Amino acid sequence: MNSMKSIKLSMLAGLAVTCLLLSVLSQRNTVDAQEHGAKSRPAAVFEGQDTMLRPEGYREWVFVGSSTGLSYLPNAPADGESKREDIKHVYIDPFAYREFSRTGKFPEGTVMILEVARAATKNEPGLQGSFAGEYIALEASVKDSKRFPGGWAYFSFTERGGKSVAKAKPFPEGACLSCHQKKAATDHVFTQFYPVLNAARPK
Amino acid sequence: MNSMKSIKLSMLAGLAVTCLLLSVLSQRNTVDAQEHGAKSRPAAVFEGQDTMLRPEGYREWVFVGSSTGLSYLPNAPADGESKREDIKHVYIDPFAYREFSRTGKFPEGTVMILEVARAATKNEPGLQGSFAGEYIALEASVKDSKRFPGGWAYFSFTERGGKSVAKAKPFPEGACLSCHQKKAATDHVFTQFYPVLNAARPK
Numbered sequence: 001m002n003s004m005k006s007i008k009l010s011m012l013a014g015l016a017v018t019c020l021l022l023s024v025l026s027q028r029n030t031v032d033a034q035e036h037g038a039k040s041r042p043a044a045v046f047e048g049q050d051t052m053l054r055p056e057g058y059r060e061w062v063f064v065g066s067s068t069g070l071s072y073l074p075n076a077p078a079d080g081e082s083k084r085e086d087i088k089h090v091y092i093d094p095f096a097y098r099e100f101s102r103t104g105k106f107p108e109g110t111v112m113i114l115e116v117a118r119a120a121t122k123n124e125p126g127l128q129g130s131f132a133g134e135y136i137a138l139e140a141s142v143k144d145s146k147r148f149p150g151g152w153a154y155f156s157f158t159e160r161g162g163k164s165v166a167k168a169k170p171f172p173e174g175a176c177l178s179c180h181q182k183k184a185a186t187d188h189v190f191t192q193f194y195p196v197l198n199a200a201r202p203k
Numbered sequence: 204m205n206s207m208k209s210i211k212l213s214m215l216a217g218l219a220v221t222c223l224l225l226s227v228l229s230q231r232n233t234v235d236a237q238e239h240g241a242k243s244r245p246a247a248v249f250e251g252q253d254t255m256l257r258p259e260g261y262r263e264w265v266f267v268g269s270s271t272g273l274s275y276l277p278n279a280p281a282d283g284e285s286k287r288e289d290i291k292h293v294y295i296d297p298f299a300y301r302e303f304s305r306t307g308k309f310p311e312g313t314v315m316i317l318e319v320a321r322a323a324t325k326n327e328p329g330l331q332g333s334f335a336g337e338y339i340a341l342e343a344s345v346k347d348s349k350r351f352p353g354g355w356a357y358f359s360f361t362e363r364g365g366k367s368v369a370k371a372k373p374f375p376e377g378a379c380l381s382c383h384q385k386k387a388a389t390d391h392v393f394t395q396f397y398p399v400l401n402a403a404r405p406k
Binding site for chain 1: 262263265266268269270271272273274275276288290292294297300320322325327329330331332333334335336337338386395396398399402403
């Protein structure tokens with residue numbers, strides 16, 4: 001009887017260790033490449049101070065919204081001019097999503113992904129509309145006040161010409177941060193365009 | 204020494220039990236309402252033979268693709284006629300996604316969600332394009348050969364007029380199944396429109 005009890009207790013301890021481990025892993029959202037083991041990759045991995053490795057697994061993160069041809073341009077193309085109608089899919093890492101759902105705030109370590117696809121159509125009888133086809137670009141934003149003076153930094157993992165790159169330095173501050181600061185509804189994030197985050201926000 | 208060993212072994216056993224439990228839970232993808240405990244809800248919950256409860260938590264599932272105004276219509280609206288340009292977001296439950304990524308096939312219990320949003324624009328200086336705004340409809344498809352003679356069934360959780368409903372009977376077979384059977388690229392699923400599934404499929 002006693003040894004059964006001790007085994008049950010130890011199994012409980014085993015469970016507790018598993019849970020603790022999972023919760024610790026989920027809270028370490030950004031990490032340096034050299035400390036990063038192969039198994040459970042955190043949302044953002046850095047080499048040195050600010051070189052971000054190409055994100056992985058983000059298509060299993062939480063999708064927050066899609067858009068067509070959405071951008072802020074100082075000079076809007078005139079009517080009749082051809083506009084680029086790329087489709088954008090935006091994701092947030094699951095830990096940040098849970099925190100945002102609980103508090104309405106983006107925690108340190110938040111990673112958001114912008115994946116761009118070409119709008120595609122198919123010539124088929126009776127088929128209307130367009131859909132997200134071939135992927136053409138991948139960008140990321142990361143909230144990490146210890147690494148980035150502006151709090152957030154922005155990265156592109158696609159070269160001019162469309163080639164994917166394995167790592168990226170942040171854009172200079174003027175390129176993205178200032179517009180995100182001025183126009184985004186919630187802490188540099190364009191929640192005004194993300195119905196999933198608006199629905200998840202605590203009321 | 205010996206008791207340390209036995210405690211370590213039991214902790215390992217505890218871990219093994221946790222993993223087994225998690226894997227069993229994740230494999231029971233559809234379930235009857237009366238057996239369904241509150242904690243970890245499976246992808247589809249049924250009342251009786253074929254009344255599906257409104258899905259929950261699907262916005263944390265795997266997003267597979269977006270589209271604008273996409274549909275098969277026998278009578279296409281003539282040019283110039285106003286077309287409905289609703290935006291569609293499609294999700295798959297995580298277990299089915301992992302299985303599809305491994306085998307290229309949709310397992311029994313696969314649940315897919317179609318959430319429809321109104322295409323929205325904002326009148327703001329310099330802002331181009333449109334985005335997924337207010338949600339207006341929710342539909343689901345479920346692969347469950349034991350419940351449904353056609354293998355798959357289709358459900359709407361939105362009444363005419365836009366009101367959400369808490370449970371739904373499947374559409375009659377002619378309504379969705381026949382088109383999904385004829386036009387969808389992979390086992391009743393329109394993978395031709397889902398770039399995430401095409402990227403995940405084993406090569």
